[in-house]
Amino acid sequence: MIKKSVTIGLMSNGDCLPVLLTSNRYTAALRRAGARVVPLPWRADMAGVWAARFDGFLLPGGGDADPKYFGQTPIPGAHQPNPVRDEAELSLIYAARAARKPLLGICRGAQMLNIALGGGLVQDIPSLRPEGIPEHHSDPEHRFRPDHPAIILPGTTLHRILGVDRLLTNSCHHQACDNPAPGLRVSALSPAGLVEAVESLDGPFLLGIQWHPEVTAASDPLQQAIFDAFVAAARCG
16 A cells, blocks of 8 residues: 655744754654655745645744743743744644644744644743753753653543653753643643643644654654654644
8 A cells, every 4th residue: 555645844943944954853753754844934924835735744942932922921031032933833833723734843832832722831930830940951951861751641642652651851941831722731741740742632633742852763762653643644634
């Protein structure tokens, strides 16, 4: 049986330039899952065209979103947002949802999925959720070293994908999803209760992961399974 080819749109994660290098870990993880990857620049005006053209979309990590999108004002500790990127990603999420295309968000990408659907963020973990400080890392070194656990909630899509109740994760972030948006549920928590993953309750595949599975996916089948499940959902769409 010939498998349907799958093309995933990968939003740029820096300097308004497409993510193009074959060494990029997001690209590599998607290709291992069997997808063709097309890098996307920050173009809000292209969201509808891309939603019609591609089979699914990955939103990668990055900086802070503007808190106006979740009904807050900036607090000390929040970083300067990039309005061009915010608008492009939100437009893409709305268009992809309208077209019923699968979405995978990683780190900032998970937060943008929650914001777009009406949820909120913890703007600064150290000042607002100090109990989570041992689990959050602001130094990039921890993005490459799994050293804190995520508790995977039973009965969730993420639990079915991973088949485990707990796994070590690697991350570098000072924000996190707060209340899940309508239509989403929390699917993983840190031991301190910070949200580590959100997912859609129904409809097309939508999964937001706070850690960085792309970093270790080449050597860790559990992390690669997240990309495999996403591409499989795009193939079935």
